Structure formats: C-alpha cells, structure tokens
Amino acid sequence: MIRVGVDVGGTFTDLVLEQVGPDGRRRVVVHKVPSTPGDQSVGVVNGVVELCALAGIRPGEIGALFHGTTVATNIVIERNGAEVGMITTRGFRDILHMGRHKRPHNFSLQFDVPWQSAPLIKRRNRIAVTERIMPPTGAVETPLALDEVEKAAELFARRGLDAVVIGFLFSFLNDEHELQAKEIVRRVMPDAFICASSEVVNVMREYERFSTAAMNAYIGPHTARYLDNLKTRLRSAGVDAFVRIMQSNGGISTVEQASRSPVGLLLSGPAGGVMGGRWTGEACGQSEVITIDIGGTSADISVIRNGVLPIKNPRDTEVAHLPVLVPMIDINAIGAGGGSIAYIDAGGAFRVGPRSAGAEPGPACYGRGGTEPTVTDAQVVLGRLDPEQFLGGDLKIDPVLAQAAIRTHVADPLGIGVEEAALGILRIVNNHMALAIHSNSVARGIDPRGFSLMAFGGAGPLHGVALGEAISARNVISPLHPGITAAMGLLVTEPxxxxxxxxxxxxxxxxxxxxxxxxxxxxxxxxxxxxxxxxxxxxxxxxxxxxxxxxxxxxxxxxxxxxxxxxxxxxxxxxxxxxxxxxxxxxxxxxxxxxxxxxxxxxxxxxxxRADTLMLPVLDKGGRRNPAEAALYERPTTFDNGDTLDTPRFLRSKLKADDIVFGPAIIVQQNSTTIVPPAFTATVMQRGDIVVTRAREV
Structure with a gap:
C-alpha cells in the first residue's frame, strides 16, 4: 500500500509518501515544491509526479492521497467567492446585516463591521418569503409559500447567481420548509450550488446558522471546481487513488462530502500541522505540547494538553471575523513567516509583516524578482541558511540580493548596518510570535513552562529555540521532517x-x-x-x-x-x-x-x-557526540545575541538515535534547518526527532 499526503502552504507545497512492502517494512519519502497560488492543483499534481519519481514508483501505484488545502480559507480572506442569493423567513431579511449588534472594537470610533462592509450576500440578493415554524416543537404555523420561493429562484437565475442558501427561522427544529424550498430552487437553477442551513449546521442561533450557511454557499462553487480540477489533473497524471480531504476538526472526508459542505475545510491546511504535532509529541513521550507551524506566510499556533486535540469553543469559531459554527481545532494564525516583509512605516517605525512576499515573487534572495527584505533574507544575511543546502540545493538563493534588499529598505533608512538590521528583523518577528503564543497559553491559564514547544514548518526550527526561551518552554522539539510535518499529519488522520x-x-x-x-x-x-x-x-x-x-x-x-x-x-x-x-x-x-x-x-x-497511521522506522543506535560522520563544514554564523561564531553544519540524515549535537551548530536537511545556539544541545530521539535543551539540562 502506498499513501501520499499533500499539504499546500502559501509558499511551498509539502509532500510525503509512505510505502508499506509485502514484508511489512515501511519506507518514507518526502518532497517540497513551490506552491501555485493561481491554481493550487497544478503544484499538487506536479509535486506528486516528482515525488513518485524520487520514490521510484509509478503514479498509478498510489493507493490513497490525503490533501490539506487553503483554497476555502483564501476565498474568504480575498473575498472572491460566489455571488450568492438567500431565501429567508419574511421579516428576517437583515439578520446577516444586524448580526448580534456587537462592535468589533468597543472603543474605536472608526471601526469596521465586516459583515456589513463586506457581506457574503448582498442585501438585494436576500429575498424574504412567507413561512413560519414555531418553537419549541417545530410546529408549522404558516405554510411555505411555494410560489414566492419559485419567483425568488427565477430572479436569482436572471441575475446569474452562482449559489443559493435557504435559511428559515427555527429550521433546526423542523427542516421541512427548507428542504421544500431547496427542491424548488434546484429545479429552477439546476447548475447552481444550493444548500439549506439545516443541512450545513443544524443548531440554534439564527445569525450564526445563517452566517455559516452563507459561508458554505459563498465558497462552495469555487471549492467544488478546485476539487474537480484536482481529481481531473490527478487522473491525467496517472493517479487513480482515492482522495481524502483534511477538515477543520482534524478528520478527513471524501471529495464529494467536501464539495457539498466546504465550510468544513476552512482550517484544512493548519489542521494537518496540529495532527502531525500531536503524533510527533507522542513519539517523543511528550503529551503537553505547544505547536507552532511557521511557513512562508503565517505562523499557526495550537496548544495540546494531555495529548488531546483542542477544539474551539463555539463562541470563537470564526473566519475573517464571521461566525462559522463548525467544529474547528483551536488554532490561532498570525501573519508571521519566512516571507514576512520588513519595512519602515510612514511614522518611521521598524515593522515586520503581516504582508508577505508569498510564493511569487518570494524573498529577495530567491532571485525571482522580489526586492523587499523578508525574514528569510535576514536568516541568509546572518549565515543561518547556506545557498547550497537550501531545499537540498533544489532552490538557489543569493546572499547578495538579500543584503541589498535589507540595506536599501531597512539598514540605510535607519542608519544601521545590514547585520544589525537583519537581527532586528528576527527579533521583531520572534516577539510577534512569542506574544501570540502567550495569548494562547498564559492568557488562558496555561503555564508554558510545563510544555514542549514544537516548531515546524519550513521556518519553524530556525526560530524554535528563540521562541522557546521567550516563553520559558520546557524544551524545543524539531520533528524529523519539520517542513513536511503538516503533510505527515495527513497520514495520521482518520475519517x-x-x-x-x-x-x-x-x-x-x-x-x-x-x-x-x-x-x-x-x-x-x-x-x-x-x-x-x-x-x-x-x-x-x-x-x-x-x-x-x-x-x-x-x-x-x-x-x-x-x-x-x-x-x-x-x-x-x-x-x-x-x-x-x-x-x-x-x-x-x-x-x-x-x-x-x-x-x-x-x-x-x-x-x-480506525485508520492506518504513519510509522517511521527506528534509527540505528548512535550515542555519539558531535558525530564526525555527520559533519559537513564550518561557516561564520550570527546568533541572537549578536555573536558571530564559526559554526559547524551537520547533515541530519546521518544522525543516529541518542546522538548529541552541542551548540553552536546548524543541522541541515532538505526541507528545513535547525539552529542549535551556544549553550544548547540537540538530542536525537529514536525515530529521528530532535529535542533541544539548555546544556545544563542534559
């Protein structure tokens, strides 16, 4: 059996392949390719084909493909979803406009109300019809006016709307009217995406239920088209595997179910990282884990207590400030990542993010046309990323371009050196992330001193120890394949x-x-x-x-x-x-x-x-200290305290179980780089994960 996990990020698409042989032996192959924001399916299929070539198999041999995607989330953030019509109970046309009469910012005189300034459904496309169902039994007080529903559907058809949502008062007690209306709309608009609120989320609270159903319809057509394109491209590439999609609640669903209810995919991408983080924590004997997935665009933070996935309280389940009453893993995302852009604002303040260089053009050092300095450029300037080791040498980076970008946009305007500016970039972005971790732990009564900080994503282990020190974590874990952890999480999920x-x-x-x-x-x-x-x-x-x-x-x-x-x-x-x-x-x-x-x-x-879970092979026993067999070379590297030291590089693939690497050191691999500062040690666990602690604790 061959299984593949594919996680799409803002900058890179991560892939992992697990092959189980007839004798039960398992082989794991990982890969990373640039994302294709215009159509994520292009990068997904390209990556799958390249991964198969690396593994020496044919695409047709893949038995199952698990996919985490940010398509649904991006639609909401970018506000480029479908034109949606709504049929609702007479007298309740403006529920989506009024919301709960809450001010997003209580003391601001210039606050924005997103459900009013950028509504998912325009007011002219919300049509009220005659019907009424009464609590507490769901009895029909006023029958549904079928002719009014038909007229509303005909109006939507003339306006060329892509999707229609039906939301009636108290339909969670009796969905008869919603289903009747849905059938009428389907007959009039056979090609439209149609959903009833009772089918999407069958719970009380009309505003939240209507908002969730509206979100489902808003992202429905685009998400369904993406999933159809993905299946078509996979078949064209020779992949005939069954495909499963990651959901916001940490489970997986079929393509068909995801197409019907795409609102469950709004945290599809980040959820895989938390699943992978919990699985890695179990392998390291750690059940109390703070995960931070640092990619090119964002950092996703979650807190796992006693090995249990954190599920958000319904009062907090929102996307782009709009309530979405579907189960979600408790993840907090901030705009901080390797592609976060550093700049001097109009008031002369030194800032980093949340704007990102993304996959195109990417950081200046990529040489793809980017000229603004990013966090990745700062890492390059400080000697923490080696050009010949970045992505295993698959992507060439140019330190000269990184230095020029930081000098032009940060160092010269502030009258400081390039290296000092690069250190400033890292200190600012690390502070942003540490504050976000505190908001998700200390502010909720959780003491991070009893937790391991697990830093993954392509940029995670570059920041892990600095963040661990900032929050006083017990230790810092760098998973075996940090840049692929979210993709690996897809292979430990279940329906x-x-x-x-x-x-x-x-x-x-x-x-x-x-x-x-x-x-x-x-x-x-x-x-x-x-x-x-x-x-x-x-x-x-x-x-x-x-x-x-x-x-x-x-x-x-x-x-x-x-x-x-x-x-x-x-x-x-x-x-x-x-x-x-x-x-x-x-x-x-x-x-x-x-x-x-x-x-x-x-x-x-x-x-x-119950589903098969990913099993990594146990490493051979090492027990060595700074093993010479894994050493590559030394290069000057600048650490957070400003000291520049000749720092050895170690190839992670040659480290064995119980090996200890003493800082200062940098551990390199194809999908990420782990920094071990002076006075810290990195211990290799039996399956290859690395635990970094202060030297006195070993």
Missing part, C-alpha cells in the same frame, strides 16, 4: 464526521420523557454517521462513535462540550453530564457553580474510524 441536533433540556429536571427523546436523537444521529462511514467504504469493525453534549448554565451565552457515556440515557447519565460540565467549566474559567441548573443545548455525535 471524522459530526452530526448535530439542538434540544433544550434542564439536566437536573430528570424528565423520563425528555431523557428518552435524547436517547432516540442520539440513535438517529448514529444511524446517519453509520450511513456516511458505510458510503466511504469503511469496514464496520473499524467504526467508532463518540457522543457529545454541549451545555451551559441557564442564561449563559455559550456552551462547553462534554463527553456523554455510552448506553441508554438515564438519570445517572444526566448527572454524569452535569458533573462533566462543572469540571470543564472549572478548567476553562477557573470556577463552577454546582448548585446551579445546567441546560443541554446541542447533541453531537462524532463518527470516526
């Missing part, structure tokens, strides 16, 4: 589907009728999950199900997720759910009121399947 149903119930009331209804809802959700897994071709013996209850105190604004025990839903089950809620509330907020009533808001069932 994951979540099905929801809203229900309002007070747990302490212990009403047998309500408890019985909750049990029946969970049974129905399980049947839906089974149907989805069966359609994916997953063997029944591999099915796994988890029941989740989203609860809050009565009158509280948002819910917390707790796991529900298997079996019939009884009074004891309700008591266990309440106790789990108290414990989660105390963990999140530092307190819990166990004498207060707990309200159950949403039932959620997660269907997953």
């Amino acid at each position: 994951r589907y979540e099905f929801t149903h809203s229900v309002l119930a007070i747990l302490q009331q212990r009403d047998d009728a309500v408890l019985g209804e909750i049990g029946r809802i969970y049974d129905r959700l399980r049947r839906e999950a089974e149907e989805q897994l069966r359609s994916d071709g997953v063997a029944e013996k591999d099915w796994q199900f988890t029941r989740i209850a989203e609860c809050r105190y009565v009158g509280q604004g948002f819910e917390l997720r707790v796991e529900v025990p298997d079996g019939p839903v009884t009074e004891e089950t309700a008591r266990q759910i309440a106790q789990a809620f108290f414990a989660t509330h105390r963990k999140e907020y530092g307190h819990a009121f166990e004498d207060q009533a707990v309200e159950l808001i949403t039932l959620r069932l997660i269907g997953t399947a």
Whole structure:
C-alpha cells in the first residue's frame, strides 16, 4: 500500500509518501515544491509526479492521497467567492446585516463591521418569503409559500447567481420548509450550488446558522471546481487513488462530502500541522505540547494538553471575523513567516509583516524578482541558511540580493548596518510570535513552562529555540521532517464526521420523557454517521462513535462540550453530564457553580474510524557526540545575541538515535534547518526527532 499526503502552504507545497512492502517494512519519502497560488492543483499534481519519481514508483501505484488545502480559507480572506442569493423567513431579511449588534472594537470610533462592509450576500440578493415554524416543537404555523420561493429562484437565475442558501427561522427544529424550498430552487437553477442551513449546521442561533450557511454557499462553487480540477489533473497524471480531504476538526472526508459542505475545510491546511504535532509529541513521550507551524506566510499556533486535540469553543469559531459554527481545532494564525516583509512605516517605525512576499515573487534572495527584505533574507544575511543546502540545493538563493534588499529598505533608512538590521528583523518577528503564543497559553491559564514547544514548518526550527526561551518552554522539539510535518499529519488522520441536533433540556429536571427523546436523537444521529462511514467504504469493525453534549448554565451565552457515556440515557447519565460540565467549566474559567441548573443545548455525535497511521522506522543506535560522520563544514554564523561564531553544519540524515549535537551548530536537511545556539544541545530521539535543551539540562 502506498499513501501520499499533500499539504499546500502559501509558499511551498509539502509532500510525503509512505510505502508499506509485502514484508511489512515501511519506507518514507518526502518532497517540497513551490506552491501555485493561481491554481493550487497544478503544484499538487506536479509535486506528486516528482515525488513518485524520487520514490521510484509509478503514479498509478498510489493507493490513497490525503490533501490539506487553503483554497476555502483564501476565498474568504480575498473575498472572491460566489455571488450568492438567500431565501429567508419574511421579516428576517437583515439578520446577516444586524448580526448580534456587537462592535468589533468597543472603543474605536472608526471601526469596521465586516459583515456589513463586506457581506457574503448582498442585501438585494436576500429575498424574504412567507413561512413560519414555531418553537419549541417545530410546529408549522404558516405554510411555505411555494410560489414566492419559485419567483425568488427565477430572479436569482436572471441575475446569474452562482449559489443559493435557504435559511428559515427555527429550521433546526423542523427542516421541512427548507428542504421544500431547496427542491424548488434546484429545479429552477439546476447548475447552481444550493444548500439549506439545516443541512450545513443544524443548531440554534439564527445569525450564526445563517452566517455559516452563507459561508458554505459563498465558497462552495469555487471549492467544488478546485476539487474537480484536482481529481481531473490527478487522473491525467496517472493517479487513480482515492482522495481524502483534511477538515477543520482534524478528520478527513471524501471529495464529494467536501464539495457539498466546504465550510468544513476552512482550517484544512493548519489542521494537518496540529495532527502531525500531536503524533510527533507522542513519539517523543511528550503529551503537553505547544505547536507552532511557521511557513512562508503565517505562523499557526495550537496548544495540546494531555495529548488531546483542542477544539474551539463555539463562541470563537470564526473566519475573517464571521461566525462559522463548525467544529474547528483551536488554532490561532498570525501573519508571521519566512516571507514576512520588513519595512519602515510612514511614522518611521521598524515593522515586520503581516504582508508577505508569498510564493511569487518570494524573498529577495530567491532571485525571482522580489526586492523587499523578508525574514528569510535576514536568516541568509546572518549565515543561518547556506545557498547550497537550501531545499537540498533544489532552490538557489543569493546572499547578495538579500543584503541589498535589507540595506536599501531597512539598514540605510535607519542608519544601521545590514547585520544589525537583519537581527532586528528576527527579533521583531520572534516577539510577534512569542506574544501570540502567550495569548494562547498564559492568557488562558496555561503555564508554558510545563510544555514542549514544537516548531515546524519550513521556518519553524530556525526560530524554535528563540521562541522557546521567550516563553520559558520546557524544551524545543524539531520533528524529523519539520517542513513536511503538516503533510505527515495527513497520514495520521482518520475519517471524522459530526452530526448535530439542538434540544433544550434542564439536566437536573430528570424528565423520563425528555431523557428518552435524547436517547432516540442520539440513535438517529448514529444511524446517519453509520450511513456516511458505510458510503466511504469503511469496514464496520473499524467504526467508532463518540457522543457529545454541549451545555451551559441557564442564561449563559455559550456552551462547553462534554463527553456523554455510552448506553441508554438515564438519570445517572444526566448527572454524569452535569458533573462533566462543572469540571470543564472549572478548567476553562477557573470556577463552577454546582448548585446551579445546567441546560443541554446541542447533541453531537462524532463518527470516526480506525485508520492506518504513519510509522517511521527506528534509527540505528548512535550515542555519539558531535558525530564526525555527520559533519559537513564550518561557516561564520550570527546568533541572537549578536555573536558571530564559526559554526559547524551537520547533515541530519546521518544522525543516529541518542546522538548529541552541542551548540553552536546548524543541522541541515532538505526541507528545513535547525539552529542549535551556544549553550544548547540537540538530542536525537529514536525515530529521528530532535529535542533541544539548555546544556545544563542534559
């Protein structure tokens, strides 16, 4: 069996291939190619073909391809999605405009309200029709006016809209009207992307539900076309494997499911990195890990506690400041990466990012026409990136161009030397990232001193130790293939589907009728999950199900997720759910009121399947110190304290288990470079991951 993982970043597309032979032996081959922002599928297929050549196999031998993509996210950020129409309940046309009447910046007089200034659906394309469903039972008070729906669809067709979303009040209690309207629109507009809010996210809160459905329709046509292009290009290249797409919740789905519900792909790219980070942490015996994936454009930060994937609270699940009520791994992205541009602003301040040179033209040192200095250029000027070692020599970099860019745009305007300016660039960008890590740890009551900092992405290990020192992390981990960790994370994922149903119930009331209804809802959700897994071709013996209850105190604004025990839903089950809620509330907020009533808001069932996981071979035992067999040469290198030292380079592929490299040193490989400053040591783990600590701790 041959499996391939492909992760598309802003600058590079990362690939990993795992081949399992008849004797059970595994071989892993990695590769990295420039991304193609105009059409990511071009870079993906080019990379797959080149990877197959490196592995000595035919593209047709690939059995499975797993893909993480930023297509959906880019559509929202760049605001180049579909022209969408909306059919909604009469009187509620402006829900998407009003939102929750919240000010994005409470004390700003010039704040921007993104859902008003750049709405996903223009007001003229939001048509209200006659219908009404009433709580709490979902009874039909006013039948749907079918003729009004048809007229709205005909108007959308004349306007040439690409997508239509149907969102009616209280459809999470009864979706009859939404499904009726959807069929009418499909008949009138057979080529349009059409979705109902109850199909996208079947939960309460009309603004968030409408916004999520609108987002799904906004990115739907473009995402579906991308996935179709990807499949077509793969077939043309001879790849006939089944394709799975990474989702925001850390699971994978089919191309068909991703095309129907692309809103689940909004964190597809960064999610693979967190999955890879957790897997690497397990290999290093570390369950408390802060991951930071530093690529060319952004740095993605997540905190893994006790080996558990962090899932965002529903109040925080947003993209481009718009609420999206789908499960997402808790990831915070900032505009800081190897391509972040350094500049002097109009007020004379020295700044770095968030603007990036991206893949085209890239940093000045790439020689592709870029003239502005970037973080990568600063690394080159300081001697941390060697021209002949960058990407294994596949991409030539020019130190002269890097120096010229920094001199022209930073050093000369500030009246300082080029090297001092380069150090300033790194200190600024490292400070940005350290502050972001603190926001995701210390600000949430998490002490980073008990965590390992795992720095990956092409630029991660270049910054890892500096960031680890800034946050006082226990140690710093450089994965075996840092630049490919997100792609490797794709090969340790599993199918994951979540099905929801809203229900309002007070747990302490212990009403047998309500408890019985909750049990029946969970049974129905399980049947839906089974149907989805069966359609994916997953063997029944591999099915796994988890029941989740989203609860809050009565009158509280948002819910917390707790796991529900298997079996019939009884009074004891309700008591266990309440106790789990108290414990989660105390963990999140530092307190819990166990004498207060707990309200159950949403039932959620997660269907997953056991899947093969990536297995790296165990390295031969080394136990050497600064092994001469892995040494390459020495070159002057400037470290964060400003000292320039003759620093040896070590080839990572020649390091063995338990080898120790003493700083100052630089460990080079095809997809990344790991810096070991003076007074630090790097210890090689049994599968090739490197743990960097202060020398006194070894």
